[in-house]
Amino acid sequence: MAPTAEEEEEPEIGGGTAAVEALLEVVAEVSALPEPRGPLRRMYCDLARRVKLLAPLFDELRDDADSLHPSELRGLESLCAAVVEARDVLRSVNEGSKLYQVLRPKRFEQIFLNATESIAKALDEISLDDLNISVEVKEQTELVHAQLHRAKESIESVDLQLYRDLNWALHEKNSDHTVLTRISEKLQLKNKTDIMKESVALHEMVISSDGEPDVSVEDMSSLLMKLKNCVLENSTSANIERKPSFAKHRSPLIPDDFRCPISLELMKDPVIVSTGQTYERSYIQKWLESGHKTCPKTQQPLTHSTLTPNFVLKSLIAQWCDANGIELPKKQGSFQDKKPGNSSDCNRAGITVLLQKLANGNQEEQRAAAGELRLLAKRNADNRICIAEAGAIPLLVQLLSSPDPRTQEHAVTALLNLSINEDNKGLIVKANALPKIVEVLESESMEARENAAAALFSLSVVDQNKVLIGEAGAIPALISLLCRGSPRGKKDAATALFNLCLYQGNKVIAVKSGIVVHLIRMLVDPSGGMVDEALAILAILASNQEGKIAIAQSEPIPLLVKLMKTGSARVRENAAALLFSLCNGNEHQMRAAKELGAEEALKELVETGTERAKRKAGSLLGLIRQTAEASDGGSAKL
Known part of the structure; x- marks a missing residue:
């Protein structure tokens, strides 16, 4: 059942968590961009640095994101849009023409100033005093905020010598x-x-x-x-000695x-x-x-x-x-005649022909047409819009039930590619595609199942769709793919399950479908390469009482302590988060963790772990010490 208007104001469907995770993902993308070279390096580095300095804020908000007030959530959503805008600006500069950038300095200066102003305005909407963050992170965020406001007043100095050189050349x-x-x-x-x-x-x-x-x-x-x-x-010039007497007679290389x-x-x-x-x-x-x-x-x-x-x-x-x-x-036509925009009508006409084959063609024609649409939708954003506007989505949804496995695979992959466009996500759901995508998820074709899982993940980015996908029966089918799929299929299933389980109702469905046993098995056998994904899903499930009980029944404490000592940074972080959830309010689990040497691993995490790992490890150490002090006090009275 879809949530009511009142329910939508509450963050239960994971809006806060989704916003924070999206912000952290964008910051990671900015951090991964190569260091720029060329005329806009200073403005680029300033904007990138300020975006990356916001990471500790998002990281601290991650654990309490679903408890944010609606007004705070709206502020985060505005900030997410602003940070995405900044990322796109940085990408465009990294990949763009340096000649064009230096010939139009004012244009790019304004683009950078607009991106900076958007982040500053979004931060204006957020009251840091109302957020559950540390003093250090609050101070750093305030400093970045002040820098952003000052940056709006600054003007990048133009390299006049370079500008003159270019115009002369x-x-x-x-x-x-x-x-x-x-x-x-x-x-x-x-x-x-x-x-x-x-x-x-x-x-x-x-x-x-x-x-x-x-x-x-x-x-x-x-x-x-x-x-x-x-x-x-x-x-x-340093290696080749030129001979003018012969140069006249040589053909140019x-x-x-x-x-x-x-x-x-x-x-x-x-x-x-x-x-x-x-x-x-x-x-x-x-x-x-x-x-x-x-x-x-x-x-x-x-x-x-x-x-x-x-x-x-x-x-x-x-x-x-x-x-x-x-x-x-020999000229093949003028430059003007060859411009790509002139072929748009032909592309639309071609899409129309493909849709006619989808609707009225035989099986081979339908398969070929679905395959062509799959490739066209993969190529660029304009194609995704044109294909959807031409009415392809309902026809592709019908082909999800095709008896031909290859046609079915093409159709679900075409829908996956179309779903990259935000407006198309709604059109796909309105076409009643979710139950049919779940059917593909249970088909025999592994590639079709992989792409069906990826499509569900793409559609689940919209919070309301998380509810609908869960109601369509996707979670048991995704768990099946998680257990028996190809390596890529397992990864796609894990990603979809993680996103779907941000909604509380889906956590219950996943636990009742037996997901915990399978995830624990993946932790025991690291050869499958799914330890990180399994831990991340378990950490999400542990925030639900039924999930917490099911996980505790598997007696995972020894395994978690081992992973905290030997795992990667991300594995150690999720292991600490899961251990904290299990031990918080459960003295039996806490005692077991202490007896297995968790304190030593937690102390090391406080020193060397990620920011989230440090917080979780510090909180759990505090709980262990409080329990020990209370126990000692009780013994003294006796």
């Missing part, structure tokens, strides 16, 4: 070698690999822009070509990046395949028409056969030919 046909060297140093475009990454970034910018970028792509490509020649000259990997000839119409490799269109088409389904250069499977024009590389090749007096490749 853009408009001079024969740029000074010293100027180009200075630009390549400041932009960290120092070698062939750097130049190729910049070329790819420019290409992606062209494809993703909804019209002409506000800086001429041809100008940037021309400048990149000059920088590439400068870099190559710098790298070879074609750069490797301009040659097709198949023909080894200069490319005229370069296109990109799904693995990211570039080939001459005619040669890769022949390869595909011969029945090959792999990338010739990397041997990786091709996820689709679409060929994307590499406009930037084509422009670079044309400029190189012009500079070296070589006849330009």
Whole structure:
């Protein structure tokens, strides 16, 4: 039964926990981003550092997240949205064109200031005094808050020399070698690999822009070509002795990046395949028409056969030919004609044809159409929107009951890929997909079961869906996959179960379905590689009284103490959290933990564990000492 409006105001369905876990996940993603190079490094590092400094706040809120007041929860949700915005800004800078970034400094300065202001405003909504956090974390968060407000007033100083150098290099046909060297140093475009990454970034910018970028792509490509020649000259000048008397008569050496990997000839119409490799269109088409389904250069499977024009590389090749007096490749159409946006109508028409085959085709046509939609939905966000708007979701849901296993697999995977879009999650649930996804979860195809589990996890990100998925009977089926699935299937099932069990009602279902015995077995046998996942789910279940009792009946104390001594940082953290839940209010369990040497492991965790492990270990040590003192007092009276 879906929760009422009143029930939705309470955090029972795990809203607080979901928000905190989402915040910690985003901070982890920011921490994993590589250190930036290039013109925006200072602004990038400032924003990334401030996001990472909020991690202790989220970590301390994790244990009490479901007890947060609705107003505090709303503040956390606003903060989550702001931190996601900051992560996306950092990613875009890391992956974007350095040339574009330095040519539009004010644009990116404003983007960083907007992200900073969003976090500051979200923190304004949260009263730190009302949260159950330590004094140290409160002070650190207040400091970050103050820094964010001060950052809104600051202006990043523009490197005027670099800006002048770039504008001069853009408009001079024969740029000074010293100027180009200075630009390549400041932009960290120092070698062939750097130049190729910049070329790819420019290409992606062209494809993703909804019209002409506000800086001429041809100008940037021309400048990149000059920088590439400068870099190559710098790298070879120390090792190669040039002989002018012969130079006039030698044909210019074609750069490797301009040659097709198949023909080894200069490319005229370069296109990109799904693995990211570039080939001459005619040669890769022949390869595909011969029945090959792999990338010739990397041997990786091709996820689709679409060929994307590499406009930037084509422009670079044309400029190189012009500079070296070589006849330009025959034009395949103007740059404007080739823009990706012009093919959107064709894509929509193609999707419509695929939907007709889903609705009215024979089994083979339905299988092929579902497979095509699966790949299209995987490729990009626009496809997911177009496919859903065309009405594909109800048709794919019907195919979940197909007698053909491959069709069933394609359909559930297509729904998984479509569910990445937040609006599509609601459409999938409204199409009554949940019971049918559970049916797929019990099918014979392991890949279909894996992707069904992943789809349920994706849909369960919406708190209300956690209730509906539990009511659809997914939890017993997920437990079955957890026990008897492939390695990947077990991981997918564990992830889905963890998320679903954030809702109290699902914890009861999971315990009654016998999940505890299976999880304990995974702890006993670490060879399955599921110790971390099993402990995380057990720690969630232990917050429920029925779950706590079921776990205690398995007598896990010796195992938990061992894991606290020998496990990874994450394993030790979850083992301490679970042990604390079992011992809190249970003197028998606490005495057993003490007798097995838990104090020694807990003291070590207080010194070397994660922040959450330190808190749990410290709290449990306090309980053990209080129990010992009370016992000693009772003995003295006797």
